[in-house]
Amino acid sequence: MTDSVYERESSGQERDFELSLRPKRLAEFIGQRPVVENLSVYISAARKREEPLDHILFSGMPGLGKTTLANLIATELGANMHASSGPALERAGDLVGLLTNLEQGDVLFIDEIHRLPAPVEEFLYSAMEDFHVDIQIDQGPAARSVRVNLKHFTLVGATTREGLLSAPFRARFGVFERLDPYPAEDILQIVTRSARLLDLPMDAEAAALIAARSRGTPRVANRILRRLRDVAQVRGKGRLTLELAEQGLRMLGIDAIGLTELDRRILRVIAEQGGGPIGLKTIAVAVGEEEDTIEDAYEPHLIREGLLQKTPRGRKLTDKASALLAR
Ligand SMILES: Nc1ncnc2c1ncn2[C@@H]1O[C@H](COP(=O)(O)OP(=O)(O)OP(=O)(O)O)[C@@H](O)[C@H]1O
Ligand SMILES: [Mg+2]
Known part of the structure; x- marks a missing residue:
């Protein structure tokens, strides 16, 4: 499985899925x-x-x-x-x-x-x-x-x-x-609503875990939920338990602080250049992603987690990121 839960573009199937979960009235819009x-x-x-x-x-x-x-x-x-x-x-x-x-x-x-x-x-x-x-x-x-x-x-x-x-x-x-990223409580409500619409029984701890890994973004929360529903159906009895949610997140390559493989690659590229500052273009080429995708979908989370800094001369790792990579 790939990083696609965090990607900007949706495949056709994913668009249909998103549409099905879209609030129909303003009063249903959470947060x-x-x-x-x-x-x-x-x-x-x-x-x-x-x-x-x-x-x-x-x-x-x-x-x-x-x-x-x-x-x-x-x-x-x-x-x-x-x-x-x-x-x-x-x-x-x-x-x-x-x-x-x-x-x-x-x-x-x-x-x-x-x-x-x-x-x-x-x-x-x-x-x-x-x-x-x-x-x-x-x-x-x-x-x-x-x-x-x-x-x-x-x-x-x-x-x-x-x-x-x-x-x-x-x-x-x-x-x-x-619109700002949603606090975890709001994402929790969104995940709970989506699971209900999908007829997916889910433990409260599993919902909280998804909320914590969704980067404050409803689309990400819904995509993770969709993947975990498959895991619950194939590996479990259809109920999304905490254990299955943890397993599923590992399969998605999402680690304990919500970083994906691409996040870690971005950080490693900068580390290889002495921790930066290096330009967005260099990072994009090195990880094989579009500059826009990196800037819109990955950097905001890395910045909010205190792992990356934007400076006029380029992107720099923070001490926290260096410590994380050294582990
Ligand atoms: N407040 C919310 N409550 C419930 N579901 C939400 C909420 N906000 C977004 N969603 C869900 O997240 C999905 C993505 O939202 P939407 O497509 O409106 O994002 P966007 O800001 O237009 O993103 P983009 O910039 O990529 O176009 C929607 O399909 C919807 O199911
Ligand atoms: Mg949109």
């Missing part, structure tokens, strides 16, 4: 209380006034629930949800069709919004602000632009890299909500 409370207020105010919601930007690490919240906003508003993503919108023309199809109050969700090409981003400005777009037609001397009015829609953007958004773009969102 992130301040964010959920703010959203509830904005949503009921918008409904009362029968006005579209302000544009909303979500930021946070992969798997914390940004897409889930975007869907819940549309559901709670009783609005249609249209979804796209930064990399999919290559040219301004790709947006025109999407925007002109929107009805009053519809939600347009753009995932990985920091990856929108600059011209597309700038094209969005007038749509967000004044609900119209100017479309260029013809070239050369005959060139002119035609103004197309749009319905008042709500743009919901999600980003794992808030810092990469330009200031003018960010300023066009009326609401900005950041």
Whole structure:
């Protein structure tokens, strides 16, 4: 088995699995209380006034629930949800069709919004602000632009890299909500809910162990649960006991402090270079992973565990990490 429980991308099967566990109503969304409370207020105010919601930007690490919240906003508003993503919108023309199809109050969700090409981003400005777009037609001397009015829609953007958004773009969102990793109690509730939906009987100690190894991330918790369910079915009698959970985590290569083989390889690469500082690119090449994956999915955990430091000159091991590797 590999590190895939921590990976950013989901396979097709995993996407179906995630969908099946996704909360269907805002009230079912566990944790992130301040964010959920703010959203509830904005949503009921918008409904009362029968006005579209302000544009909303979500930021946070992969798997914390940004897409889930975007869907819940549309559901709670009783609005249609249209979804796209930064990399999919290559040219301004790709947006025109999407925007002109929107009805009053519809939600347009753009995932990985920091990856929108600059011209597309700038094209969005007038749509967000004044609900119209100017479309260029013809070239050369005959060139002119035609103004197309749009319905008042709500743009919901999600980003794992808030810092990469330009200031003018960010300023066009009326609401900005950041999702932080969940405390273990919240993950425990999420795992418990998921196990119930999966009809998987589970010991409390097993649930607590999964919560402790999930890096504060619901997606990771659900993926681990899915693998451990297999272990419980194959090696046990279908009940996930603490012993089976420990066995399963070992099979997944997750150690006692929640590190995977790739985490340990990242640390070893830096150790081999005298503990750093070394560049992200060097680490990525040495471990054979994408820079983005390392930065989004692995480093935050290593940093939170006090094992890795980001410095202007690159990544450095902490004393704690050196001690751990020496063991
Ligand atoms: N608060 C929550 N309560 C219960 N389940 C949750 C919660 N947040 C997320 N999940 C579960 O975790 C999975 C991942 O969440 P989601 O896809 O919304 O993350 P994301 O922030 O959009 O990640 P990415 O940046 O990779 O797109 C969902 O399928 C859902 O089942
Ligand atoms: Mg998402």
